[in-house]
Amino acid sequence: MTDPVAAYKLLRRLRNDLIHITSKRQRALSCRYSTGGGNPRLIYAPVKEEVEWDEPRGVSKIRTSQSVFLEEGNTVVARVNQRIADITGLSMKSAEDLQVQNYGIGGRYEPHYDAEDNENERIATFLLYMSDVSLLFKGSAVFWYNLHKNGNVDLNTEHARCPVLRGNKWVANKWIHEFGQEFRRPCSLSYWE
Numbered sequence: 486m487t488d489p490v491a492a493y494k495l496l497r498r499l500r501n502d503l504i505h506i507t508s509k510r511q512r513a514l515s516c517r518y519s520t521g522g523g524n525p526r527l528i529y530a531p532v533k534e535e536v537e538w539d540e541p542r543g544v545s546k547i548r549t550s551q552s553v554f555l556e557e558g559n560t561v562v563a564r565v566n567q568r569i570a571d572i573t574g575l576s577m578k579s580a581e582d583l584q585v586q587n588y589g590i591g592g593r594y595e596p597h598y599d600a601e602d603n604e605n606e607r608i609a610t611f612l613l614y615m616s617d618v619s620l621l622f623k624g625s626a627v628f629w630y631n632l633h634k635n636g637n638v639d640l641n642t643e644h645a646r647c648p649v650l651r652g653n654k655w656v657a658n659k660w661i662h663e664f665g666q667e668f669r670r671p672c673s674l675s676y677w678e
């Protein structure tokens with residue numbers, strides 16, 4: 486596992502942000518083992534969770550990767566989807582199929598939001614790394630909510646993939662949608678959350 490504070494500082498520096506980590510923020514950058522609130526499938530093999538970023542932030546959609554959507558009929562794909570459901574606690578019923586992406590040299594994805602003004606919006610993104618990519622290792626994954634609980638797009642979720650300079654990179658992403666999450670991630674009427 487990477488040191489979350491070091492990773493945070495590096496990411497901030499890459500974005501030319503001022504590095505200002507308060508002790509409260511530092512405590513939020515924690516590392517833990519999670520059983521997803523006692524999910525039987527995760528009790529024997531808890532998931533390592535690392536909070537690396539406390540305020541996600543990041544508009545055109547230009548991507549130079551080759552990609553394919555994998556349908557759930559395949560047992561391996563079904564297992565991966567089940568695992569994502571277990572880890573996130575979200576329903577995969579309205580999610581898009583698992584998408585595998587391969588970026589070659591120069592392959593990139595310009596800054597964008599995953600939420601694209603859909604009626605059934607992409608509430609969250611689960612990104613699996615199938616090769617080592619800078620701070621993230623093969624087998625790890627990143628998860629974030631694209632929407633606030635009040636349904637507004639979290640403008641801090643803008644993100645990009647920097648061009649690949651060496652080797653090539655494999656990832657898979659699961660775009661999870663709002664429908665079916667009503668009781669799993671209840672909405673809020675607050676302007677602030």
Ligand SMILES: O=C(O)CCC(=O)C(=O)O
Binds near residue numbers: 599610612645646656
């Ligand atoms: O490949 C990446 O790191 C980014 C992919 C991405 O932004 C996406 O699939 O929505």
Ligand SMILES: [Fe+2]
Binds near residue numbers: 597
């Ligand atoms: Fe994205």
